[in-house]
Amino acid sequence: MSALLEITGLRTHFNTRAGVVRAVDGLDLRVAAGEIVGIVGESGSGKSVASFSVLGLVDPPGRIVAGSIRFRGEELVGADPARLRRLRGREIAMIFQDPLMTLTPVLRIETQMVEAIRAHERVSAKAARVRAIEALARVGIPAPAERIRAYPHQFSGGMRQRVAIAIALLHSPALILADEPTTALDVTIQGQILYEMQRLVAETGAALVWVSHDLAVVESLADRVCVMYAGRIVEEGPAARVVAAPAHPYTRGLLDSLPGGALAGARLRQIPGMTPSLLDLPPGCPFAPRCPIAAPACASEPPIVAIAPGRTARCHAPLVREEAA
Amino acid sequence: MRGLATAPVPAPQAAAAPPHLEVRGVTKHFVRRPDIVERVAIALGLVEPPPVLRAVDGVSFAVARGEALGLVGESGCGKSTLGRILAGVHAKTGGDFLFEGVEEAGWDAARANRARLEVQMIFQDPMSSLNPRKRIGAAIGEAPVAHGLVSRRERDDLVAGLMREVGLDPSYVRRFPHQFSGGQRQRIGIARALAVSPAALVCDEAVAALDVSIQAQILNLFMDLRERRGLTYLFISHDLGVVEHLTDRVAIMYLGRIVEIGPTREIFARPAHPYTSALLAEAPRVGQGRRVYAPLTGEIPSPLAPPPGCAFHTRCPRAFARCREEAPALKDVAPGRAAACHLDDRA
Numbered sequence: 001m002s003a004l005l006e007i008t009g010l011r012t013h014f015n016t017r018a019g020v021v022r023a024v025d026g027l028d029l030r031v032a033a034g035e036i037v038g039i040v041g042e043s044g045s046g047k048s049v050a051s052f053s054v055l056g057l058v059d060p061p062g063r064i065v066a067g068s069i070r071f072r073g074e075e076l077v078g079a080d081p082a083r084l085r086r087l088r089g090r091e092i093a094m095i096f097q098d099p100l101m102t103l104t105p106v107l108r109i110e111t112q113m114v115e116a117i118r119a120h121e122r123v124s125a126k127a128a129r130v131r132a133i134e135a136l137a138r139v140g141i142p143a144p145a146e147r148i149r150a151y152p153h154q155f156s157g158g159m160r161q162r163v164a165i166a167i168a169l170l171h172s173p174a175l176i177l178a179d180e181p182t183t184a185l186d187v188t189i190q191g192q193i194l195y196e197m198q199r200l201v202a203e204t205g206a207a208l209v210w211v212s213h214d215l216a217v218v219e220s221l222a223d224r225v226c227v228m229y230a231g232r233i234v235e236e237g238p239a240a241r242v243v244a245a246p247a248h249p250y251t252r253g254l255l256d257s258l259p260g261g262a263l264a265g266a267r268l269r270q271i272p273g274m275t276p277s278l279l280d281l282p283p284g285c286p287f288a289p290r291c292p293i294a295a296p297a298c299a300s301e302p303p304i305v306a307i308a309p310g311r312t313a314r315c316h317a318p319l320v321r322e323e324a325a
Numbered sequence: 326m327r328g329l330a331t332a333p334v335p336a337p338q339a340a341a342a343p344p345h346l347e348v349r350g351v352t353k354h355f356v357r358r359p360d361i362v363e364r365v366a367i368a369l370g371l372v373e374p375p376p377v378l379r380a381v382d383g384v385s386f387a388v389a390r391g392e393a394l395g396l397v398g399e400s401g402c403g404k405s406t407l408g409r410i411l412a413g414v415h416a417k418t419g420g421d422f423l424f425e426g427v428e429e430a431g432w433d434a435a436r437a438n439r440a441r442l443e444v445q446m447i448f449q450d451p452m453s454s455l456n457p458r459k460r461i462g463a464a465i466g467e468a469p470v471a472h473g474l475v476s477r478r479e480r481d482d483l484v485a486g487l488m489r490e491v492g493l494d495p496s497y498v499r500r501f502p503h504q505f506s507g508g509q510r511q512r513i514g515i516a517r518a519l520a521v522s523p524a525a526l527v528c529d530e531a532v533a534a535l536d537v538s539i540q541a542q543i544l545n546l547f548m549d550l551r552e553r554r555g556l557t558y559l560f561i562s563h564d565l566g567v568v569e570h571l572t573d574r575v576a577i578m579y580l581g582r583i584v585e586i587g588p589t590r591e592i593f594a595r596p597a598h599p600y601t602s603a604l605l606a607e608a609p610r611v612g613q614g615r616r617v618y619a620p621l622t623g624e625i626p627s628p629l630a631p632p633p634g635c636a637f638h639t640r641c642p643r644a645f646a647r648c649r650e651e652a653p654a655l656k657d658v659a660p661g662r663a664a665a666c667h668l669d670d671r672a
Contacts, residue, residue, distance in 0.1 A: 042536035186399035191607035195618035216609035220616045257541035260566030270541035
């Protein structure tokens, strides 16, 4: 199966006065057409920088220093900015946590959507407006023909995110990168947005990369989950399997940290310490200083171990091993 | 493993002692103050006066000493405003606040002082309550000196002790807030609240901004403090997992009112109010696998113009005629449990 998106050995570094911040440091990721992939990680794990890198949206002092990003076989690292601009919004769309990153506050939704359509297609303003209204209706905005005349501040947070999603879907992109799009929303609103996303992805056949800190949301949505720590993927596999039997001690720690459920009231098994500074990562496994089962071997670079078909962990001593077949 | 939620908690009505904190029919209204031109126009009847936002609209509940009550709801439901009224940050518009069973009107100077000092608040973003130019030792030690709880000389020992208690290295006492991570800053916020020896903590989304692994550390700290100091908690959160983990009882709020209140475990197992059911159903949980989300139902009302009748009827899958006309009262549905829903009358 050929991949829609194929990232190999991606390194995005930020040269700061304090030193080199290795935000993404050796990322490998494949996304097939129509697939839903979840990327889970805490702040500073590099999950957002990774998705920004795909779109060429990393601002200086950030720079892709190594690796390749192929979209339908076409290399995006070092590609012509004009080419990237044609891809962005048309073939690859992005949804941000804060919809105001997509929307300008000073223009009506209508102006912004019509412009977004006509940036990529030669259509009349009238035809573009009709399509914009259709797009708003598709994401569940009531009375779209009237609401399109509104400014972003006249929408609630959930409605604004729907507008951002409608814009992302205008050109039926093959790949949607969603960076924490429901994090700022209430649970019932989040449920509605997740419903719309599920439906739209199923209808259009777009591939979706859902970046989030929330393991539960990712599990409910994704076919495959990638857990990121300190700029690289430490575990990857089918979402349900990873949650049921995590192989990497960090994934185990994340799951144990979640409050609620059967053990409510008991002490949580916290991960000691805090996320490492990306300025001076320890050699070897970056999780070793916080790992409950760290061994001397962890001072060397951990290998990528195959746990089961389609499941890998970057660990010297994964918690589960491939069952003898 | 010691279960904190299973610790014996005296039921408010059964215990001889009055509840630690209690509110009766508390309301808080916010009105935008019209400017002079608008006031003239209103006086002449040319424009309508600005609408009243009923952030908290007649809320009653009691918290026993040492009990942890969760306050759950979505943005704009009034849970933070209610917490601030209890912590003395906001003045209430109406209703009663009882401290140790005594109404505010009956407080003498000593009790008024205690009601203020003994209920402390912890905010979501500790950075917004810390002066960035003040060393954290000074920030933690300021209030107890100002209130005459310790002398200036004893202050350093108190600060060092508090820092150890919340898991901060006392050698950091001369650092500034920006030199700490988010989790450490929240520990500073907690140490600062503990400095005046409170009996109750109002935690307003205190772990919402933290990463999962750091959040677990702070939740453990809250549980340790409760055990060590016998604190009463009002835990305000939109995160159902956090509330389930930490609280004995929970109150669910919707548009300024409590729609359901009762023991946390029972409500999570068998919600009585349709809104509680919806909240629990929508919140994804780890281990549930893939799921199909349900479509949009109903319109989310504005707190400026709440719908007539039950505020939830616009989104309620089981609403009937009466829900659109008459607001349901909060009434007992089981021992220690109450819900505000007309469906309970039909059964």
